[in-house]
Amino acid sequence: MTKTLRVGVIGAGIAARHLSGFGWNPELFEVAVLCSLDEDRGRALCEEHKIAEYTQDVDTLFARDDLDIIDICTPPxxxxxLCKRGIEAGKHVICEKPLYGSIAEVDAMIKIVGRTDRLLMPIFQYRYGTGLQKLKYLIERGLAGRPFLTTIETHWWRGPDYYAVPWRGKWKSELGGGLLGHAIHAHDMLNYVHGACAEVFSHGTTLVNPIEVEDTATLSVKMENGSLAALSMTLGSRKEISRLRFCFSDLVAESVLEPYTMGRDPWTFVAGTGEHQARVDVALAEYKNEEDGYTRQFQLFHKALIDGTEPPVTLQDARRSLELVTAAYYSHRTSEPAAMPICADHPLYHSWLPEAAPGLR
Incomplete structure (x- = not known):
């Protein structure tokens, strides 16, 4: 018999998408309580998703012994x-992106979690789009060949109304700009396919809105597997697109242009010869479709909890994503390439906020 895990959700913004993901898995999860300081939005979500309890007192969630999971959907x-409190209260934890404000905090959390039998899962739901999963499937079957070049475009639009929310656009509360809060999903997909980055040279600037953080950036990346990547991000694109293009020796894979669901089908997979295209097509015909997005990530988290295995997205995965952000900020400020991994002796290891490293502005 399937065990239903009870969840307490903190937040009422991106939490709405989490609640939909839990809602598609009713036999796996029951959201027992939602906590939000915004009473209007919080109660509306409770009504929409049939959540029995609403509270503004976050302390009560950690004190309860009838919750298995705390799901953190608050500002960065x-x-x-909140993760620390959740783990130390004996709960499993789910946390939205961007996970934390430094590599040092990720490393500290790895130690905190490691002292317990609890699991902490960062959110990278874009990994579970069917198109991206098909690419992983082809790679695992040896049908892609040697990686050459990846290009990723995150070209979205954010106007003044977006930054009317008080915590957005500020280093102290949002912790970063488009690299951290917007392109991070697409850039995680780079790591998901190719593994760790080795070096980045980056330019970043603020062009679109009068905010503190970057809204436009380019990154030239060397991967540890020897391939290269060119990444671009802007929040000043009147036509919003996201595009991922992976060039291998035997295959080119390209995403749809939909800005917020670019991991989903229909991706295109073009082989170098007719014979190899036939092999690719046969493999794709045998691919078994699964749920995607939050729904799939939550399914896999439930399985990990029941089986006692690693979560589908780990703290090490989140570390890699934040290493790329940290290295990009370092390169922005020094006009030099930045090597990875980011270790404890790096100038931005403890924080990439400008006031934490004033000599690198």
Whole structure:
């Protein structure tokens, strides 16, 4: 018999998408309580998703013994402390992106979690789009060949109304700009396919809105597997697109252009010869479709909890994503290439915020 895990959700913004993901898995999860300081939005979500309890008192969630999971959907600057409290209260934890504000905090959380039998899963739901999963499937079957070049475009639009939310656009509360809060999903897909980055040279600037953080950037990346990547991000694209293009020796894979669901089908997979295209097509015909997005990530998290295995997205995965952000900020400020991994002796290891490293502005 399937065990239903009870969840307490903190937040009422991106939490709406989490609640939909839980809702598609009713036999796996029951959201028992939602906590939000915004009472209007919080109660509306409770009504929409049939959540029995609403509260504004976050302390009560950690004190309860009838919750298996705390799901953190709050602004970024609160993530570390809430995760720490959740783990130390004996709960499993799910946390939205961007996970934390430094590599040091990720490493600290790895130690905190390692002292317990609890699991912490960062959110990278874009990994589970069917198109991207098909690419992983082809790679695993040896049908892609040697990786050459990846290009990723995150070209979205964010106007003044977006930054009317008080915590957005500020280093202290949002912790970063488009690299951290918008392109991070697409850039995680780079790591998901190719593994760790080795070096980045980046330019970043603020062009679109009068905010503190970057809204436009380019990154030239060397991967540890020897391939190269060219990444671009802007929040000043009147036509919003996301595009991922992976060039291998035997295959080119290209995503759809849909800005917020670019991991989903229909991706195109073009082989170098007719014979190899036939092999690719046969493999794709045998691919078994699964749920995608939050729904799939939550399914896999439930399985990990029941089986006692690693979560589908790990703290090490989140570390890699934040290493790329940290290295890009370092390169922005020094006009030099930045090597990875980011270790404890790196100038931005403890924080990439400008006030934390004033000599690198």
């Amino acid at each position: 600057d609160s993530h570390f402390e």
